[in-house]
Amino acid sequence: MSVSRPGKSSSIAQTPAGSITSPQAQARIRRRQQVNRLFAFLTFTPVFLALSLLTVLFFDVLTDSVSWQIVEPRNSGQSFALSQAFGSRAVIRLELLAQGKTSEEIEAFFADAEALRKFKARNRVELMWYTADGPFRWIVSNSRDKRISDIGLFEGWGQRQELLASLKEGQSLYLNPWFDFSFFTKNASRTPIMAGLSSAFFGTLWVIGLVILISLPLGVGGALYLEEYAPDNRWTRLLEVNLRNLAGVPSIVYGILGLSVFVRLLNIGPTVLAAAATLSLLILPVIVMASREAIRAVPTSLRLASYGLGATKWQTVSKVVLPNAVSGIVTGVILAVARAIGETAPLLLVGAAAFVPYSPNSPLSKYTVLPIQIYSWVSENDAEFKHVASAGIIVLLIVLLVLYGFAFVIRRRFRRNW
């Protein structure tokens, strides 16, 4: 602003003391400072908005994973104080007692693995935070229990008294935490209250395990070639250009490639292996670029020293360069893997089935993974699946936060300044 007025600034230079203390100059300085402050504030706004959005998102996911429910138990729904039961077995025992079974019958029930499995399949032992009998109770809810209504956390808190007053005979009001221990042990289900992410969690473990097996050697190998071996020729330049552009290709295009090549052409079908191969191609450019950076940071003097001791190229690369670049490579791989864990679109194409109620047991099993499971829960019509989806999102975000934390710590801890 004031830069473009050279006449005025030259007058300042002539009579500095007088002009700085003059009211006009003071006013001008104040105006400049105001403009600066306003501009700083304006540019801070988007940062603030982005941070608030992040906070609101986390808050929304957390609060959506809890809801008030009015339940009409059919043949179950006993609730027990925390002191009465700590483990699910103890709650099952109390539940069976309440159903009028004798202690011998209960022992026989626990001895019979099949009966116990069936009980667990149809019943959910859960911690209800607030019931008519008081806060923090264990209950056994049954898939046949009738769920009268499902009310959001805050809405329900406001109407708590009216809701309690409106309860009919036999109904009770619960605060249901959808994210609890049983959420990890249950498989996919068509009934919201019975749905869990066990199969999706193990599916993700399988897929990501294979992704690491495939992409780590390819990515690090490719980076080593480009940094240590590649001569300066056309093929190398093509590799470089190609790598740069691949990183910008939308993930869904990799899905199309995976669908045509892995699922159909190689006839692997919609399996863990096809998913892992597709995701490996997707994160390969990321791993190569991160590894190259780490390899480049290893000083040439170390390589020369190694050659001076009579080492061959590969001895130098494997015994000197790689060990010194490993922390950077591991950080890059962790971040790339975190990306692969959250990818949904390409897996929808290579046929991650939405409903897989079992965990994979081989690379050629059908599978589902966390983000796919969340996607299918979000797109369900039943509004209660919203809570299941948010519980799933909590798990996914925790997994990612742990990985980002690892990457952060490794980068901090093992960074070397040469």
Place this chain on the structure above:
Amino acid sequence: MQGAKLTAGSSRSARELGLDRRGGRSRRETAIAALLLLAASVSVLTTLGVIVVLTSEVFGFFSQVSILEFFTATKWTPLFANPSFGIAPLVSGTLLVTFIALLVALPFGLGAAIYLSEFASEQTRAVLMPILEILAGIPTVVFGYFALLFVTPILQRIVPGLNFFNALSAGLVMGFMILPTVSSLSIDAMQAVPRSLREAGYGLGASKFALIIKVIVPAALSGIVAAFILGMSRAVGETMIVTLAAGQRPALTFDPRETIATMTSFIVQAATGDQPAGSLASRSLYVVGAMLFVITLGLNVLSQQVVRRFQEKYE
């Protein structure tokens, strides 16, 4: 190359001693180099694979559908019994969502970049930058959930006539998703502006505001424009937010309240249905995929060109 020379030297002395290991050693070295070259070439194979798969299906598609119909027809209903193949509704849907996303991401991304690069202290930046990066690291399906189940209900109270599935909330949330991409690349560009330019600006009596607007942003413009283009490319290729929150009904409209379909959400829709391979409906998926590939690749190349051509070089 240096290593090879040294190897040759040491093995010559080995031969004099009668311990010739040269053959085995160099053969192993060559084999390893070849293996590493193979690993590096996987990325080229990927690109080739994408191009071959897409072009073969695209040729198959256009042998049955006229190119004229493809570009001029205004209905996109390839999954219907009586299909129509006009790409326009998908393109308009993609443009609409991208436009809304950029409306958020460009000014906000640049603003955040200016704040973090010019106003924030070293410590503030060290705290804020990783948090902003988290925004870019959140899986898109989570953003889709957020747009559909949190943003849309709020917007429905403010905007009259807003559909449950709409372009507006998908675009807004997507804008925040690509904001870190735009801002972190812009920050890199602004940090690369040399100190001497800043000091010269201050020396001329510029206020901080004038310095940023007249010196730093113009000097970093190539990097900032490249960041914008890259952000656009990400918006075009984004899939899960639009699939979940914008709906899957192709409509030739620029009304942000409407339910639309984008190129990416159509691909998901076509792939999750049961289209037999080789059918025209299945081929339409590849044609849309090819367009998406060409558009995003073009944008990426453009962004690199902008940096290469217009970057100001300082000594």
